[in-house]
Amino acid sequence: MDDQARIMQSIGGVSLAGHSVQGGMALPHGHDGTDGDGRKQDIGDILHQIMTITDQSLDEAQAKKHGLNCHRMKPALFSVLCEIKEKTGLSIRGAQEEDPPDPQLMRLDNMLLAEGVAGPEKGGGSAAAAAAAAASGGAADNSIEHSDYRAKLTQIRQIYHTELEKYEQACNEFTTHVMNLLREQSRTRPISPKEIERMVGIIHRKFSSIQMQLKQSTCEAVMILRSRFLDARRKRRNFSKQATEILNEYFYSHLSNPYPSEEAKEELAKKCSITVSQVGSPSSVTRFSIVSNWFGNKRIRYKKNIGKFQEEANLYAAKTAVNAAHAAAAAVQNSQANSPTTPNSGSSGCFSLTHSGDMFLSMQSLNGASYQGAQVGANVQAQVDTLRHVISRTAGYNDALGGNTMYSPRGINTNGGWQDATTPSSVISATEGPGSVHSDTSN
DNA sequence: AATTATGATTCACG
DNA sequence: CGTGAATCATAATT
Numbered sequence: 001m002d003d004q005a006r007i008m009q010s011i012g013g014v015s016l017a018g019h020s021v022q023g024g025m026a027l028p029h030g031h032d033g034t035d036g037d038g039r040k041q042d043i044g045d046i047l048h049q050i051m052t053i054t055d056q057s058l059d060e061a062q063a064k065k066h067g068l069n070c071h072r073m074k075p076a077l078f079s080v081l082c083e084i085k086e087k088t089g090l091s092i093r094g095a096q097e098e099d100p101p102d103p104q105l106m107r108l109d110n111m112l113l114a115e116g117v118a119g120p121e122k123g124g125g126s127a128a129a130a131a132a133a134a135a136s137g138g139a140a141d142n143s144i145e146h147s148d149y150r151a152k153l154t155q156i157r158q159i160y161h162t163e164l165e166k167y168e169q170a171c172n173e174f175t176t177h178v179m180n181l182l183r184e185q186s187r188t189r190p191i192s193p194k195e196i197e198r199m200v201g202i203i204h205r206k207f208s209s210i211q212m213q214l215k216q217s218t219c220e221a222v223m224i225l226r227s228r229f230l231d232a233r234r235k236r237r238n239f240s241k242q243a244t245e246i247l248n249e250y251f252y253s254h255l256s257n258p259y260p261s262e263e264a265k266e267e268l269a270k271k272c273s274i275t276v277s278q279v280g281s282p283s284s285v286t287r288f289s290i291v292s293n294w295f296g297n298k299r300i301r302y303k304k305n306i307g308k309f310q311e312e313a314n315l316y317a318a319k320t321a322v323n324a325a326h327a328a329a330a331a332v333q334n335s336q337a338n339s340p341t342t343p344n345s346g347s348s349g350c351f352s353l354t355h356s357g358d359m360f361l362s363m364q365s366l367n368g369a370s371y372q373g374a375q376v377g378a379n380v381q382a383q384v385d386t387l388r389h390v391i392s393r394t395a396g397y398n399d400a401l402g403g404n405t406m407y408s409p410r411g412i413n414t415n416g417g418w419q420d421a422t423t424p425s426s427v428i429s430a431t432e433g434p435g436s437v438h439s440d441t442s443n
Numbered sequence: 444a445a446t447t448a449t450g451a452t453t454c455a456c457g
Numbered sequence: 458c459g460t461g462a463a464t465c466a467t468a469a470t471t
Contacts, residue, residue: 236467292459
């Protein structure tokens with residue numbers, strides 16, 4: 001290489017410039033140059049040497065090579081040959097010069113990024129889990145067995161990165177090697193820098209295609225992992241105790257109309273820390289719909305067998321009442337003084353009211369309701385109303401006591417369906433030993 | 444092992 | 458589209 005530079009330099013003054021400008025064309029005409037004979041002679045000489053060089057011993061060849069390199073005509077020939085080669089080669093390439101961003105590759109990249117395999121290393125935890133948690137509201141992911149998943153994911157991630165690095169390194173090594181080789185050979189072969197560049201491009205493309213394979217298989221691995229661990233749609237995981245508590249509280253304190261609004265669901269989901277943990281396929285199921293599922297199941301199951309839930313209802317009613325004791329009580333009292341009644345808000349009373357004696361209890365539950373309301377920011381009014389209703393209802397119930405329907409009549413038509421369902425109270429009292437255990441019996 | 448509890452899914456309805 | 462109802466499939470309990 002040094003030789004090369006030196007030679008080029010030393011002879012540069014002679015004719016290199018001229019060649020580079022119109023070299024390709026000049027060559028043919030060069031024959032008629034003033035010093036045509038000498039040049040011809042030289043060329044013949046050189047050609048002869050080239051032809052015979054392979055037969056020589058190594059040393060001789062080396063010597064000759066050096067001789068050739070030092071020849072004053074060498075650079076000129078070289079550049080001319082380069083240009084000719086350039087011209088012929090140009091047609092071949094050019095088409096594939098630019099590599100458009102492969103959509104496939106982009107997809108893979110995106111996915112790896114989303115799964116947390118690519119992207120910046122996060123300490124310990126899998127980026128995927130973090131991302132998922134963040135996406136779903138950021139509650140703590142109560143995944144215990146998810147650690148398994150995360151471990152595997154980390155493993156994949158590590159493999160991916162080491163492999164990627166390896167490829168990168170290999171690519172670089174190979175590239176420099178080839179470049180060196182080409183540069184070396186460019187002393188004896190017509191290889192232009194441009195061509196080297198092109199070669200490098202080709203190499204990079206090759207390696208990137210290999211990388212794509214790596215990415216693809218990584219993606220596959222992640223998918224398999226996912227499907228095995230998280231995706232098992234039917235893999236049921238019970239909610240945490242806390243979560244069911246919260247849901248139940250809401251349910252029983254809104255028993256009259258246990259249809260949480262979107263916001264309420266959102267709120268509940270957040271509160272319950274319901275996150276990815278039970279969402280197998282995040283795309284299809286959101287934690288939001290988990291709450292919906294829960295309420296759907298709860299409603300129907302409650303309705304199906306109210307008696308069975310009596311206990312639970314009382315329990316939660318009491319609980320909420322206790323929890324909210326002060327606030328709720330105060331609120332209720334205050335409101336009691338001045339509120340107009342709006343019949344309808346309904347009552348949580350449905351369950352606890354079962355028996356007349358339950359007034360107290362019902363009140364409690366009511367309080368629970370009001371508490372909840374307060375939490376959400378509901379108005380006092382509603383609480384009052386509910387209270388009144390309960391009371392009136394109890395009264396009504398007393399009347400109807402002998403019969404069945406405990407409070408059925410009160411069905412606020414709006415939610416008649418739900419209310420109606422509760423109607424078969426007779427069932428309750430009949431089947432309900434348990435109910436009586438609590439509060440029933442009394443009168 | 445049988446039973447119950449429970450979360451999720453499917454389907455029909457309005 | 459959100460529900461209710463039926464159903465599935467698994468977790469928990471007996």
